Amino acid sequence: MAKAFWTATWMLLCWMAARVEAAPPVTVFETTSAYHNIIVYDQDGIRVLSFDGSMETKMSLRYPLRGHFEYTEFFHVPWIWNNQMTNILMIGLGGGSTQRSYSHYYPYLTVETVEIDPMVVQVASNYFHFKESPRQKVHVSDGRVFLRRTEKIYGAILMDAYVENRYGSSIPYHLATKEFFELAARHLPTNGVLCYNIIGTMDGWKADLVGAIYTTLKTVFPQVYFFPARESRNVVVVATRSPEPMVSATLYARATALINSRRITLDTFRNRLYSFRTAPPANHLRSPLLTDDFAPVDGLLRVGE
Numbered sequence: 001m002a003k004a005f006w007t008a009t010w011m012l013l014c015w016m017a018a019r020v021e022a023a024p025p026v027t028v029f030e031t032t033s034a035y036h037n038i039i040v041y042d043q044d045g046i047r048v049l050s051f052d053g054s055m056e057t058k059m060s061l062r063y064p065l066r067g068h069f070e071y072t073e074f075f076h077v078p079w080i081w082n083n084q085m086t087n088i089l090m091i092g093l094g095g096g097s098t099q100r101s102y103s104h105y106y107p108y109l110t111v112e113t114v115e116i117d118p119m120v121v122q123v124a125s126n127y128f129h130f131k132e133s134p135r136q137k138v139h140v141s142d143g144r145v146f147l148r149r150t151e152k153i154y155g156a157i158l159m160d161a162y163v164e165n166r167y168g169s170s171i172p173y174h175l176a177t178k179e180f181f182e183l184a185a186r187h188l189p190t191n192g193v194l195c196y197n198i199i200g201t202m203d204g205w206k207a208d209l210v211g212a213i214y215t216t217l218k219t220v221f222p223q224v225y226f227f228p229a230r231e232s233r234n235v236v237v238v239a240t241r242s243p244e245p246m247v248s249a250t251l252y253a254r255a256t257a258l259i260n261s262r263r264i265t266l267d268t269f270r271n272r273l274y275s276f277r278t279a280p281p282a283n284h285l286r287s288p289l290l291t292d293d294f295a296p297v298d299g300l301l302r303v304g305e
Contacts, residue, residue, distance in 0.1 A: 034117065072101065081240050144175060185241060189241070198236075202228050224239045255270055
């Protein structure tokens with residue numbers, strides 16, 4: 001009888017928990033800039049940044065270093081190839097998840113961010129704990145224009161810039177071509193890394209875009225790898241100037257050395273490396289080369305919807 005009572009009670013509690021609906025979102029800020037309709041809202045302890053209806057950034061209100069999208073942690077993998085970085089460049093600010101993380105885990109490293117929308121900089125500062133400092137700098141500019149004008153060399157270049165169009169969030173055409181990747185490579189050392197966040201999958205939804213980015217990167221960089229997210233439809237592509245192929249055993253050995261030396265203290269770092277893929281996308285042989293004269297990103301986004 002007692003067992004039956006507790007079983008029934010447990011089932012009732014589970015049913016009641018399932019009936020509890022998420023709290024409605026509370027809008028904290030809303031505006032329309034020259035580039036986006038921007039909304040900041042809070043829901044269930046998470047602050048969200050939305051551009052034109054898409055979810056760009058998540059942040060735990062209680063623990064600002066947590067609650068973010070999984071793919072942002074793949075932006076820490078350049079240390080595997082370049083363990084002596086002193087600076088990085090990031091194109092795209094959003095809510096500053098990666099910038100906030102780098103500031104916390106690598107306070108000695110200089111992070112320069114290029115963000116085209118000055119309102120995004122203001123929102124990140126006011127609502128997402130982003131703070132400019134001598135080691136955390138923002139340039140309000142187009143990413144390609146900035147690279148063309150600067151002479152600096154960066155240990156890594158991280159790409160997370162998106163625009164909104166009729167097919168959803170899309171990579172800006174001019175930041176996905178062979179000519180842009182050639183420009184980026186000139187600002188990397190011999191062990192430098194380009195990390196590129198793509199909204200898509202390796203096989204299926206928007207895989208044609210992933211294939212096209214791979215095909216284009218391979219014309220500039222000798223090695224290209226993938227870190228597909230498990231919790232969202234994102235793939236971070238890692239292109240290296242080093243021609244030496246990376247294998248899993250070497251990847252994990254270098255990660256162990258970084259963790260043991262306390263160069264890396266991000267507690268999920270090793271787990272993220274399990275997403276490492278060396279094989280190209282299955283569609284790469286039929287994927288187009290993207291150039292300034294031919295960059296059909298919209299057409300690629302339509303495929304596999």
